[in-house]
Amino acid sequence: MRAPMSAGHPLSEVPRHGSALPLRVGTRGSPLALWQTRHFLAIISDLCPVLRAAQAFEEHVIATSGDRILDRRLADIGGKGLFAKEIHEALLDRRIDFAVHSLKDLETELPPGIVLACTLKREDARDAIVLGEGCGVPDAADPYACLPAGALVGTASVRRQSQILFARPDLRCGVIRGNVQTRLGRVRSGEFTASLLALAGLKRLGMAEQAAIVLDPEAMVPAAGQGIVGITVRESNEELCELLSAIEDREAAAVSRAERAFLAALDGSCRTPIGGHARLLPDGQLHLTGLVARPDGSFLLKRALTGLVKQARELGAELGRSLRADSPADLFA
């Protein structure tokens, strides 16, 4: 727990200019998005006594294209930024003051005038498998062994699809989208044998027990930013930028800098399976694992680099360039 700010600290005062109370926070409307938004508001209110007042914040639920179009892969409907476009517009139009995002759904290049002001402490970054009927007993040492030959795995993520098909070419993957509850329902109903989901989402929704198997991040490389919540604001709102920088989690900031620089250097489309996962080593260095693959798992390249935290961005960019140089050019066309 952090100590509340003492009087005189910028956070002990009601925001002065641009951002009158209540502060309007933009969020998607899914149960996970709302959980993340309330989690963030609890952290910021804890730290800033004046904001603990009722009505210091107003939630604005914004439906995004990514929420509306549920029958296709994101890659097929325009890809990156689909969960954020309408939220960026609301920020730039001053209908909201800041917005809460799952960092992995936030494009690396934000529209001019919008900045990522802070990242919150990372929840578990790993992917998990949810099993339906007809599967064997889960074995952590051989995580896919419990899936029967030819089983239909539900995922809309080319990153997860490529990695599971690389390990188990006999499996089939089908598109499953919608919020976490919807996806679990489609496994329970027998439509899919299993599904791959972010453990962070399951945990936040109190459903971690649904995860039959948790995948090691070196075996199933998570998406850049997975498990991290990021807050965007208008760059011109210095007051809010300052407020938010006080709740930045330094470790989350370092790993997300490396992972997002890696992603940006690859410049893949949403059709290119890309995984990027950084962690701090006991000696304080940053270890970054990156992956590029073909969606059908017929090609997969995974590499890791270790470097200094203060060079997180350079480390990410270097790993991105290195994977790109050794991947088939059509993956980045």
Ligand SMILES: NCc1[nH]cc(CCC(=O)O)c1CC(=O)O
């Ligand atoms: N793309 C949807 C999405 N965006 C963030 C999460 C999980 C929470 C997180 O990664 O922080 C999920 C669900 C999932 O991938 O299973």
